[in-house]
């Protein structure tokens with residue numbers, strides 16, 4: 249296993265349509281192992297093959313128990329509900345956007361040996377399924393939002409909101 253370099257926004261590989269995986273061979277196993285190692289090293293929750301320059305339909309996603317799921321040729325077969333939340337990407341460092349996603353997502357995929365399976369994710373895992381699968385079609389999460397913020401800007405906004413929330417009951421009391 250080895251760490252691979254994560255490409256960043258602007259690299260042409262991130263805008264390409266990826267081809268299906270056809271051979272479930274040692275080369276695929278190495279790719280999946282490297283994706284997992286690279287993801288763990290970067291401290292992210294999902295990584296797609298094109299982010300390391302491989303234009304094949306393979307991703308890894310961390311589930312709610314911090315186990316990594318390998319998804320080869322994944323497709324979304326059902327989705328339910330809505331969630332709004334901050335989303336980021338290892339290929340768009342230090343930039344986060346407020347993005348609406350389905351709240352529950354079921355994916356059908358193959359494992360590293362070609363066996364089909366289905367997996368359902370909720371909340372962050374569902375968000376991650378959507379995000380990673382979009383990478384396979386050359387799309388980035390930034391297409392879902394007009395505004396991107398740094399972590400410091402988000403902290404400042406949330407602190408301001410908390411202050412506002414604290415002020416509200418006091419204002420009401422004054423009115424009485």
Ligand code: NI
Nearest residue numbers: 336337338339
């Ligand atoms: Ni990403």
